[in-house]
Amino acid sequence: MKPFDYARAQSPSDAVSRYGPGTMYLGGGTNLVDLMRLGVAAPDHLVDVSRLPLDAIEPVRDRLRIGAAVRNSDLAADPLVRSRYPMLSRAVLTGASGQVRNMATVAGNLLQRTRCPYFQDVTRPCNKREPGTGCPAIEGDHANLAVLGASDACVATHPSDMAVALAALDAEVHVTGPAGDRIIPMPGLHRLPGDAPERDTVLDPGMLITAVELPAPPPGASLYRKVRERASFAFALVSIAAVLDVRWDGVVTECRIALGGVAHAPWRAERAERAIIGGPATGEAYLRAAEAELDQARPLPRNAFKLPLARNLIVRTLEELTP
Amino acid sequence: MDITEQVGVQVDVQVNGVPHTVAVDPRISLLDLLRERLGLTGSKKGCDHGQCGACTVLIDGRRANSCLALAVAVDGCEITTVEGLASGEELHPLQAAFIEHDAFQCGYCTPGQLCSAVGMLGEPGPSAVTADLLLDPGLTPEEIRERMSGNLCRCGAYPGIVAAIGEVAP
Numbered sequence: 001m002k003p004f005d006y007a008r009a010q011s012p013s014d015a016v017s018r019y020g021p022g023t024m025y026l027g028g029g030t031n032l033v034d035l036m037r038l039g040v041a042a043p044d045h046l047v048d049v050s051r052l053p054l055d056a057i058e059p060v061r062d063r064l065r066i067g068a069a070v071r072n073s074d075l076a077a078d079p080l081v082r083s084r085y086p087m088l089s090r091a092v093l094t095g096a097s098g099q100v101r102n103m104a105t106v107a108g109n110l111l112q113r114t115r116c117p118y119f120q121d122v123t124r125p126c127n128k129r130e131p132g133t134g135c136p137a138i139e140g141d142h143a144n145l146a147v148l149g150a151s152d153a154c155v156a157t158h159p160s161d162m163a164v165a166l167a168a169l170d171a172e173v174h175v176t177g178p179a180g181d182r183i184i185p186m187p188g189l190h191r192l193p194g195d196a197p198e199r200d201t202v203l204d205p206g207m208l209i210t211a212v213e214l215p216a217p218p219p220g221a222s223l224y225r226k227v228r229e230r231a232s233f234a235f236a237l238v239s240i241a242a243v244l245d246v247r248w249d250g251v252v253t254e255c256r257i258a259l260g261g262v263a264h265a266p267w268r269a270e271r272a273e274r275a276i277i278g279g280p281a282t283g284e285a286y287l288r289a290a291e292a293e294l295d296q297a298r299p300l301p302r303n304a305f306k307l308p309l310a311r312n313l314i315v316r317t318l319e320e321l322t323p
Numbered sequence: 324m325d326i327t328e329q330v331g332v333q334v335d336v337q338v339n340g341v342p343h344t345v346a347v348d349p350r351i352s353l354l355d356l357l358r359e360r361l362g363l364t365g366s367k368k369g370c371d372h373g374q375c376g377a378c379t380v381l382i383d384g385r386r387a388n389s390c391l392a393l394a395v396a397v398d399g400c401e402i403t404t405v406e407g408l409a410s411g412e413e414l415h416p417l418q419a420a421f422i423e424h425d426a427f428q429c430g431y432c433t434p435g436q437l438c439s440a441v442g443m444l445g446e447p448g449p450s451a452v453t454a455d456l457l458l459d460p461g462l463t464p465e466e467i468r469e470r471m472s473g474n475l476c477r478c479g480a481y482p483g484i485v486a487a488i489g490e491v492a493p
Contacts, residue, residue, distance in 0.1 A: 006332060006349040006395045026396065033352070033391050034372050046349070048396055073385075077448030082456045093451040097473025098443055100373060102385045103392065232451065232472035233374075 002042040009049050012176050012210055018047045019178070019206035025049045027069070027108030030100045035113060039122045040129060050105060054210055057081065062216040068107035068174075068209045072162070073098070075106060084217045087241055090224040091165035097233045107209035110163055110173065110189060113200065114156035114264075115235055117141055127153045128197040138300065144237060147299045147306045149263040154197030155300065157261055158190055159235050164260035165224055167268055168241035171214050177207035187258065190265030197264070220245025220254050221321045227261075227309060236261035238310045244321035246281040253277070257293075257314060262306060269293045272314065281322045283315060290314040334398045338363065339407030347394045354378045354389040357404060365405035365434045369475075376474030379435035379442070380404050386442025388473075405434035408441065417441060420487035428478035439474045440488050446470070462492035 006026075009015035015025060022044030026032060029050070035041035054067035057078050064080060075081060076092040096104065118124045118136050125133035137145055137155050145155040167187035175182045189201050203209075226239040239260035245253050255276040257269040275289035290311045297307055331346030338361060345360055354371075357363045357380070366389055369377030373388040380389045381403035389402075408415040417440050420426070427433045444462075452469045453460045460466055467485050476484065 001350045004349060006393070008398075026393075028391075029393060029396060030373055030388070030391050033393060036350075037371065046393075050396065073446065073448075077446075082449070086456050089449070089456055090451070093449065093453075097376065098446065098470055099376060099379055099386050099388045099439065099473045100391075102442070103387050232469050 001036050002039075002044075004036075004043050004046050006046045006048065009047050009052060012049075012052060012054070012208055015047050015049050015052065015208050016177055016206055018045070019208075020045065023047055023206075025208060027105035027111075028071070028103035029108075030096070030104045031108065031112040035120070038120055040113075040120055049107075049208065060213070064214040066106055066212045066214070068105060068211055070106045072096070072101040072104045072106070072109055075162075076101065085165075085169060085214060087222040087224045087243070088162070088165045088169065088214075091161040091226075091239075091241060094224065094226045094236075094239075095161040106162070106212055109160050110166075110209065110212075111201065111203075112160060115159050116145060116156040119156060128156055128193070128200075131196075131198045141302075142300045143302045144235070144261070145300070145303055146263050147297045147303055147310075148259075148267050148294075149192040149265070150298065151193045151195065151197070153195050154193035154264065156193065156197065156264055158200070158263070158265055159261075160266070161224070161226060161236065161239060161260060163187070163190065164239055164258045164266045165241040166212060166214075167266035168222070168243055168256045168258035169214055169218070170256075171212050173209055174211040174213060175203065175207050176210050177204060179204070182207070183213075187266045187268050193264045200264075218243045218245070218254060218256065221323075223317050223321055225313060225317050227313060238262055238306055238313055240310075240313050240317050242314070242317045242321060244281070244318055246323055250281050252279055252281050252285075255318075257318075259310060259314075262297075262310060269314070271296070276318070281318075283319050286315045286318040287311070332395050334394055336394075336397060336399075337401045339403060345394075349393065349395045351394050352390050353380070353382075353392040353394050353397050353402070356394040357389060357402070363404050363406050366438075367431055367434055369432070369435075374475075375432070375435075376439055377432050377435040379439040379474065381438055381442050384442070384445065386439050403438070403441075405437050408437060415441070416491045417487065420490045421484070424483040424487040424490070425480070426483035426487040427476075427480050432474060432476045432478075436471070436474050436476070436484055439471060440484075440491075443470045444488075444492060462489065464489060467492070 024043035272293035367377035369375035
């Protein structure tokens with residue numbers, strides 16, 4: 001591991017003032033410390049923000065404010081999250097292990113890097129790690145990489161489960177930084193790779209996430225489901241966070257679908273949502289909407305299985321949510 | 324600050340009730356601090372990537388992968404390792420249950436399994452397999468398996484591990 005110096009920030013503004021070239025913020029470290037050990041991340045300066053007083057979960061009118069340093073396990077176990085935003089609790093609980101959830105923070109979960117095998121292997125080219133070197137995944141091991149919104153430069157996926165639920169809940173990410181405070185609505189924090197895959201998010205250098213705010217829970221029922229290669233402690237092949245509300249006459253009045261494991265960002269299936277809202281709450285309608293969404297997919301030879309998987313997951317989940 | 328000036332960063336930790344003040348390179352993990360500097364070799368280095376759980380310890384009472392924690396980041400914390408579970412000659416109930424249920428073969432994952440189980444038994448709330456999020460479920464074998472999924476056992480002693488934890492679970 002490359003040498004670095006370490007400082008513990010005393011406040012968010014102290015953290016931001018310590019930020020400069022070669023600086024990275026340290027949360028729980030479950031991803032960053034591993035990346036430093038692998039040589040993928042090589043900061044000169046580490047500013048520890050894990051003990052900032054940003055560890056509260058508190059209602060603000062009909063909203064819920066979640067501090068950036070709240071541990072994933074505390075988020076999932078919080079009584080208000082469990083009762084009002086069960087999908088978020090479920091999503092967090094399907095991620096990682098008990099040990100990792102105890103360490104990982106909310107902000108760190110959002111800012112974790114892709115688990116693309118080429119990104120994590122410094123002996124291989126990778127446009128995300130070293131811009132302009134190429135993407136071996138397109139010809140190589142891409143079985144768990146992106147089918148939607150990818151580019152010729154990068155087919156990485158964002159690995160977070162929590163972020164998928166936050167995208168479906170229309171969460172806001174509160175940020176402070178050298179240029180002041182900002183609020184970024186999910187799923188807009190994460191970007192698609194385009195020709196700049198080295199940028200996972202829209203954050204500028206030095207910006208620090210301070211909180212995630214959830215609007216009032218959406219009407220209707222919600223579910224988070226995750227399909228993976230083993231039953232626990234594995235990343236999603238495809239996951240879904242879905243919200244559905246159906247009127248007495250069988251017409252869908254609210255539908256939100258966010259997909260994980262399929263793109264460089266949590267993927268809000270807006271085409272499918274538009275097709276479903278205002279129509280009948282039937283499996284046939286869900287299937288047509290899922291197919292319309294996935295029409296824009298560009299699978300690679302070894303990840304095309306994700307398309308029927310995603311289609312079936314959308315249909316089955318919405319059917320389960322239909323009263 | 325110049326990096327060479329920081330090679331010895333002072334860290335105060337209490338390990339199994341004993342206070343230590345050590346100067347560490349900011350790069351070393353809590354696991355390496357425990358094993359290489361404090362001579363506590365019970366915690367094991369398996370994968371060194373947070374995937375196997377052999378290095379699991381309790382940090383301020385909560386289970387964590389000590390390979391992923393920088394030693395400098397646990398300054399001021401209380402650490403419990405497998406060496407700190409027993410009271411003198413009296414084994415922790417989980418240690419006794421592991422022996423009773425033959426919950427290991429080679430034993431390499433056992434310190435991590437034990438610390439993880441101690442931490443897990445104190446954790447509130449549901450797991451990914453809990454049917455009703457609003458109820459605290461009993462620790463059924465299914466619940467134990469899910470909650471212990473961060474600890475791998477290459478010998479495949481899982482049936483004994485689940486039985487041992489199930490015996491001690493409230």
